[in-house]
Amino acid sequence: xxxxxxxxxxxVTLTLSALILLSSFLxxxxxxxxxxxxxxxxxxxxxxxxxxxxxxxxxxxDLLISAxxxxxxxxxxIPSLLRRLIIRLDIHREIxxxxxxxLVMLFGGGLVLFSYYVSLPITELSLLSTRNTIAISLAVVxxxxxxxxxxxxxxxxxxxxxxxxxxxxxxxxxxxxxxxMVVELGIAFDVLVAVILFGVFFFHIRAEIGSLDTDRLNxxxxxxx
Amino acid sequence: MIALxxxxxxxxxxxxxxxxxxxxxxxxxxxxxICWGTLIAAFLLALDVFEKGPILSSGKLFYIDAFNVYLILxxxxxxxxxxxxxxxYMSHERDIGRVGDKRMRLYHSMFxxxxxxxxxxxxxxxxxxxxxxxxAATLTTVLLVSLYRTHESIEAGWKYFIICGVGIxxxxxxxxxxxxxxxxxxxxxxxxxxxxxxxxxxxxxxKGVMALAFVFxxxxxxTKVGLVPLHNWLPDAHSEGPTPMSAILSGLxxxxxxxxxxxxxxxxxxxxGNHLAGNLMMGFGMLxxxxxxxxxxxxxxxxxxxxxxxxxxxxxxxxxFGIGGPLATFGALLHMIVHSxxxxxxxxxxxxxxxxxxxxxxxxIRGLVRSNPAVxxxxxxxxxxxxxxxxxxxFTSEFLLFTATIKSYPxxxxxxxxGLAVAFAGLFRNxxxxxxxxxPENQRKVPVNMWPVFIHLALVLWLGLAIPTVLAQxxxxxxxxxxxxxxx
Numbered sequence: 001x002x003x004x005x006x007x008x009x010x011x012v013t014l015t016l017s018a019l020i021l022l023s024s025f026l027x028x029x030x031x032x033x034x035x036x037x038x039x040x041x042x043x044x045x046x047x048x049x050x051x052x053x054x055x056x057x058x059x060x061x062d063l064l065i066s067a068x069x070x071x072x073x074x075x076x077x078i079p080s081l082l083r084r085l086i087i088r089l090d091i092h093r094e095i096x097x098x099x100x101x102x103l104v105m106l107f108g109g110g111l112v113l114f115s116y117y118v119s120l121p122i123t124e125l126s127l128l129s130t131r132n133t134i135a136i137s138l139a140v141v142x143x144x145x146x147x148x149x150x151x152x153x154x155x156x157x158x159x160x161x162x163x164x165x166x167x168x169x170x171x172x173x174x175x176x177x178x179x180x181m182v183v184e185l186g187i188a189f190d191v192l193v194a195v196i197l198f199g200v201f202f203f204h205i206r207a208e209i210g211s212l213d214t215d216r217l218n219x220x221x222x223x224x225x
Numbered sequence: 226m227i228a229l230x231x232x233x234x235x236x237x238x239x240x241x242x243x244x245x246x247x248x249x250x251x252x253x254x255x256x257x258x259i260c261w262g263t264l265i266a267a268f269l270l271a272l273d274v275f276e277k278g279p280i281l282s283s284g285k286l287f288y289i290d291a292f293n294v295y296l297i298l299x300x301x302x303x304x305x306x307x308x309x310x311x312x313x314y315m316s317h318e319r320d321i322g323r324v325g326d327k328r329m330r331l332y333h334s335m336f337x338x339x340x341x342x343x344x345x346x347x348x349x350x351x352x353x354x355x356x357x358x359x360x361a362a363t364l365t366t367v368l369l370v371s372l373y374r375t376h377e378s379i380e381a382g383w384k385y386f387i388i389c390g391v392g393i394x395x396x397x398x399x400x401x402x403x404x405x406x407x408x409x410x411x412x413x414x415x416x417x418x419x420x421x422x423x424x425x426x427x428x429x430x431x432k433g434v435m436a437l438a439f440v441f442x443x444x445x446x447x448t449k450v451g452l453v454p455l456h457n458w459l460p461d462a463h464s465e466g467p468t469p470m471s472a473i474l475s476g477l478x479x480x481x482x483x484x485x486x487x488x489x490x491x492x493x494x495x496x497x498g499n500h501l502a503g504n505l506m507m508g509f510g511m512l513x514x515x516x517x518x519x520x521x522x523x524x525x526x527x528x529x530x531x532x533x534x535x536x537x538x539x540x541x542x543x544x545x546f547g548i549g550g551p552l553a554t555f556g557a558l559l560h561m562i563v564h565s566x567x568x569x570x571x572x573x574x575x576x577x578x579x580x581x582x583x584x585x586x587x588x589x590i591r592g593l594v595r596s597n598p599a600v601x602x603x604x605x606x607x608x609x610x611x612x613x614x615x616x617x618x619x620f621t622s623e624f625l626l627f628t629a630t631i632k633s634y635p636x637x638x639x640x641x642x643x644g645l646a647v648a649f650a651g652l653f654r655n656x657x658x659x660x661x662x663x664x665p666e667n668q669r670k671v672p673v674n675m676w677p678v679f680i681h682l683a684l685v686l687w688l689g690l691a692i693p694t695v696l697a698q699x700x701x702x703x704x705x706x707x708x709x710x711x712x713x
Contacts, residue, residue, distance in 0.1 A: 121437065186353065197364060197386070198386075208376050
């Protein structure tokens with residue numbers, strides 16, 4: 001597929017989805033807690049732009065509501081809530097030591113290849129202008145999962161979780177021009193509640209183990225006592 | 226239809242009301258009253274479906290047929306009996322200082338919230354709403370798992386939140402793929418997630434997309450069902466949360482997640498035209514069944530042990546739905562009921578037993594028959610029932626499952642039998658000294674209410690001796706819907 005042979009809107013969508021994937025890798029590599037949140041907000045902003053672009057290309061103006069939800073929730077509300085939380089918990093300057101960062105990055109690259117392999121039957125079928133974006137959305141979901149697995153700090157895990165949600169939302173937008181509105185609102189509500197609960201949990205974890213290092217949550221296991 | 230709205234309205238407004246009432250003493254009665262309301266509404270709904278057949282609400286948002294109506298009734302019933310049990314149990318927990326008044330309020334409000342999400346998941350016609358409800362069920366229970374605010378309970382809560390959140394995200398990806406596949410064949414795009422619409426078009430949906438979607442859905446909802454290797458959250462959440470919560474998590478949540486999976490299998494089968502979905506479910510089911518049976522032997526905590534027993538039974542049901550065919554499906558549907566009833570009764574008993582002994586550690590709970598005969602005998606009977614002794618209902622459903630297995634996959638009967646024997650040994654070697662033997666000195670006197678247990682066990686016994694015609698007809702209709710032909 002030659003980029004030049006595509007129409008302008010298609011090029012815009014593809015560029016934005018590439019940037020979204022890039023922001024996923026940025027999240028994976030980020031060590032500072034505050035810049036982690038900024039990168040997450042950036043991903044939300046890219047997602048918002050992609051949704052807008054697709055809304056105008058496809059003429060499905062319902063998507064504007066989804067775009068507004070993304071802007072409000074993932075660019076403004078969640079990042080600002082997380083920023084307030086890390087200041088209250090006094091961890092905004094903390095730097096997280098990554099475990100085998102180069103290996104994790106390589107693994108992330110592998111996940112992108114895997115996503116393309118898995119979504120091959122779908123992209124071949126698709127008649128939409130947004131052809132291989134679904135592979136990217138799956139990659140974003142899987143990289144979010146990788147982030148949850150490879151990080152120790154509770155806050156990084158939460159951002160990985162939210163980035164997975166971004167991938168899912170992107171998949172819904174590019175493959176089917178968004179879910180029905182009632183579902184979309186339900187999902188947004190769930191995400192909102194989840195973030196607030198995560199905030200509550202930060203305080204519980206800190207009160208109990210003195211830090212947000214989830215590696216220290218390791219008492220439950222299967223061994224006979 | 227009105228009955229359905231009331232079934233949903235009662236727990237929803239209950240959650241709000243109990244969130245506002247700060248008075249914990251009246252909260253437990255309010256909780257119970259609301260559960261009565263829900264049960265009566267659910268019963269009227271069931272009568273409606275029995276007389277008129279499947280109901281589709283005007284906005285097509287709700288759809289009730291034989292498959293979900295019996296689960297709705299079961300949910301409302303177990304919700305009621307658990308709320309009766311939770312009254313004295315939580316009062317005792319408050320008296321010994323494990324929870325304060327504020328957390329009692331959280332507990333009661335979220336109890337109703339959880340029941341609401343379960344009933345919404347069961348009654349909705351929209352597969353997207355189904356996902357939203359099951360995710361909301363995680364959110365309502367996550368703070369309850371960590372209610373006691375100990376190191377272990379917070380760890381369990383966090384694990385539950387992360388693993389179930391990540392798992393269920395895979396299910397959303399699967400749902401999006403189903404919507405994508407339906408958009409190609411269904412004219413009205415907005416209807417592309419409605420179960421009633423999807424079912425008529427299922428055969429025309431793209432094979433590749435549906436296969437991929439089903440894998441994601443199996444991983445996603447399978448996490449909630451507690452299938453090995455995605456089961457890690459389950460024993461932790463069950464053992465660290467308050468016991469009434471364990472009873473409804475084990476009795477209801479796992480069922481609802483399996484229900485979602487079976488709904489999607491009904492869409493995948495005609496589209497794929499092969500046994501891929503069934504084979505995947507059989508594999509996961511058999512793995513869960515075997516692994517959980519072995520792990521039963523290694524437990525030191527009584528609630529952990531019974532949560533592994535839940536994994537084992539959910540594995541068995543997944544396996545049975547995977548085999549397909551009328552007999553196995555009928556057996557699995559029946560097993561959903563008897564497992565829910567028995568397991569919630571067991572958790573109620575276990576809750577009382579651990580309060581009497583003051584600990585959940587198996588080696589410290591001794592001589593229940595002497596210190597409190599009702600609790601001791603119930604625990605023994607419940608364990609007999611769950612292990613599949615005749616004449617209890619679990620025996621009947623397992624017998625049906627085994628017969629179906631012999632018909633279609635004779636060589637798989639051997640691992641099933643070995644698995645049952647291993648699980649049986651694991652349960653009884655732990656239960657026997659807890660029930661008999663010498664009680665230790667420092668036993669507490671606790672207020673016990675054993676009626677829920679007696680009623681549950683009596684029902685399981687009844688289902689083992691004779692299945693009522695109404696229920697048999699529902700199960701048969703559901704079987705016809707799922708696999709195309711019935712057993713009766």
